[in-house]
Amino acid sequence: GAGVSQSPSNKVTEKGKDVELRCDPISGHTALYWYRQSLGQGLEFLIYFQGNSAPDKSGLPSDRFSAERTGGSVSTLTIQRTQQEDSAVYLCASSLVRGQAGELFFGEGSRLTVL
Amino acid sequence: DQQVKQNSPSLSVQEGRISILNCDYTNSMFDYFLWYKKYPAEGPTFLISISSIKDKNEDGRFTVFLNKSAKHLSLHIVPSQPGDSAVYFCAASETSYDKVIFGPGTSLSVIP
Numbered sequence: 001g002a003g004v005s006q007s008p009s010n011k012v013t014e015k016g017k018d019v020e021l022r023c024d025p026i027s028g029h030t031a032l033y034w035y036r037q038s039l040g041q042g043l044e045f046l047i048y049f050q051g052n053s054a055p056d057k058s059g060l061p062s063d064r065f066s067a068e069r070t071g072g073s074v075s076t077l078t079i080q081r082t083q084q085e086d087s088a089v090y091l092c093a094s095s096l097v098r099g100q101a102g103e104l105f106f107g108e109g110s111r112l113t114v115l
Numbered sequence: 116d117q118q119v120k121q122n123s124p125s126l127s128v129q130e131g132r133i134s135i136l137n138c139d140y141t142n143s144m145f146d147y148f149l150w151y152k153k154y155p156a157e158g159p160t161f162l163i164s165i166s167s168i169k170d171k172n173e174d175g176r177f178t179v180f181l182n183k184s185a186k187h188l189s190l191h192i193v194p195s196q197p198g199d200s201a202v203y204f205c206a207a208s209e210t211s212y213d214k215v216i217f218g219p220g221t222s223l224s225v226i227p
Contacts, residue, residue: 042217103149104159104215
């Protein structure tokens with residue numbers, strides 16, 4: 001499809017395990033974002049990749065969280081030693097380098113449950 | 116510290132009436148503002164945006180108003196329809212190259 005694709009759509013893991021979440025942005029989009037939405041909460045910014053610039057990691061909640069974007073396209077968000085408070089929907093979005101009317105296109109999210 | 120605030124977690128409106136969703140921000144460097152709509156189990160979808168050079172932008176039933184001096188924006192939906200029932204997120208960024216920060220959202224229910 002032509003939209004942002006995320007996998008897996010659902011992931012259940014045990015506390016202490018590592019998880020990887022994948023995002024395939026829209027082809028040609030130079031900006032890629034990761035957000036998470038915990039139950040009953042808003043969209044929490046995690047990390048932002050823009051072209052070849054150094055990523056803005058200011059939203060990552062701890063050093064257990066990391067993300068990379070290979071070849072300016074696919075991105076992987078890795079959570080090490082998962083904790084129960086990491087349970088959330090992780091949303092990826094991509095956009096063109098924006099002008100006046102830029103917008104983010106979101107994937108459907110990866111729901112992570114840490115038991 | 117939350118830079119984008121939506122102080123009403125929920126709002127109920129009768130079908131056909133106006134829905135007004137409010138948003139306040141604290142960062143005076145924000146220059147671009149966007150509204151997104153989210154249905155359950157789906158990713159947010161873009162609704163409408165406005166830049167700081169304007170004070171109003173209209174798209175069909177949706178109008179966004181920006182008051183920079185008050186650091187306040189609002190989304191008006193007229194007339195409201197049951198299909199508008201969703202969570203609405205206000206978002207902002209400093210420049211078109213900057214990260215986008217979202218508010219906590221307002222859940223709108225349009226009652227038939």
